[in-house]
Amino acid sequence: MKKFQTLAVAGAAALALSAPASAEYLYGFGSVSVNYLDWTDKTIDRNTIDGNKTKTDFLFLEAEGGAGFTWGDVYGFIDLENPFAGSDKSNSGDATRVAIKGTMGINTGIENVQFYAQNYSIMDSSGFYENNQVYGVRYNIFTESGFWMKPFIGVHYAANNFGFADWNGGMAGYVLGYDFKIGSQKFSVSQWHETEFARDDAYGENGVHESNTGHNGAVALWWHLPNNVTTGLQYRYADAKLGNAAYQDGLIYTVKYNF
Template sequence: MKNVKTLTLIAAAVAAMTTGTVQAEQYYGFANVSVNYLDWSGGTVDRSTAEGGQKADFVYLEVEGGAGYDWGDVYGFIDFENPTKGDWGYDAGEDAAEAFRIAAKGSVAVNIGETNWNYYGHLYSISDSSGFYEQNIVLGVSYDINTDFGLWVKPFLGAHYVHNNFIGAGFNGGMAGWVLGYNFKLGGQDFMITNWNEIEFARADEYRGFCTADTCAGPGDAGWVETNGDSTGLNGAVALWWNATSKFTLGLQYRYADNKLGTPAYQNAAIFSAKYNF
């Protein structure tokens, strides 16, 4: 029930992102829906583990939006992965290509006075048709960097908390990262490069893996099975977007992760996207 409530709150936040706020000046706003196909590399599929979930290519639908105000900015998305698949009796041991998943994220940055610093927080939640769910909360600060030549960067740093149905809930070290974008023209066409990147550090042993033997006390002991690997993890994507028209955008993304997503190894994929902009 908690997971359903979380997704409902994020959905409400996304729906409100392009709506004016009382007594707040809006600087920008956007919203779109997209269809996407994620194609894992062959090496990634080979390296993914049964314990963490065998990787499989999938289609997902996304609703995304964001807005900037004089007090700060908000952003969010909801993904429906394998939207035509999954059933109430799905077993996590079955083919991962048959799992239905919902992933959602909401973030907010509130200006600290007249500076470029912000109070920052984000919530990411994922669940699938086998009953697995995980929620990640990051609370900290971010900084706004804007240029006159089309580049903007928002680095952030915060404390990281995780709620996972297998291990429970608790403090999971910290997270640092950034989101950035660069708008440019080429051949008279509008393009944009974006990158989001998250680096987890000082992660809890419980999040790194699990013990299968009574004598196992943690990483390095006999019976220890790694699912997320080291105490640090990497997660992100870099993308090239072509704004063919004001309403239609095509994108090619390079998705990457290391010691993350249930696999204690490097992972990469290509994502092909088509967006309709409202």
């Protein structure tokens, strides 16, 4: 299983950060950011077991990027969570974690329709890990108003250190965005959302994913400042996901530099 996890993480990084040299490059973007996730008190309470807080507020550093080519597009990020955590941790939520996500859309020849693949992996210093893969199709929507949306649906594979490694129903979701101005100031709103459905009963045997359906996502407001700097406020939410059957939410404060 550890070998599978290592391969999954390596694959996600390669998927997000590389592209065939023979493909025509169309566009690209990248950023580095400092972020702080402030969970609500009720979320922390719902993730406290016998005094052990499995979720705590944390700082994380992120590098992300994407690119478009004549054959399709790639996107990915890598997060380092709790990077300055010491060795003496009173709560398991204080562990240092690494999360990596990569997505790829391959043009089908049908306008706006792509074959879609997604790989997300997270692991921490306590030995926890989970890998989620999605294989399906995506539809790309772009408008002249500045609104865009990319919905997808596919089959879902999951593996974790609790002993589950199997196909796990399906996943549907989307990313969307809208750019606008207030006076001379540039802003944008964005959202990503994922719904897992028809999950395997065995996936919830550890008692934290009792529902066969789970939701996960974030809604963000971004303020694009001069000199390639962006600040943002994100509302982070999850339901029957992230290791808990209850609803969980918090705010993420972000400052990023765009390349």
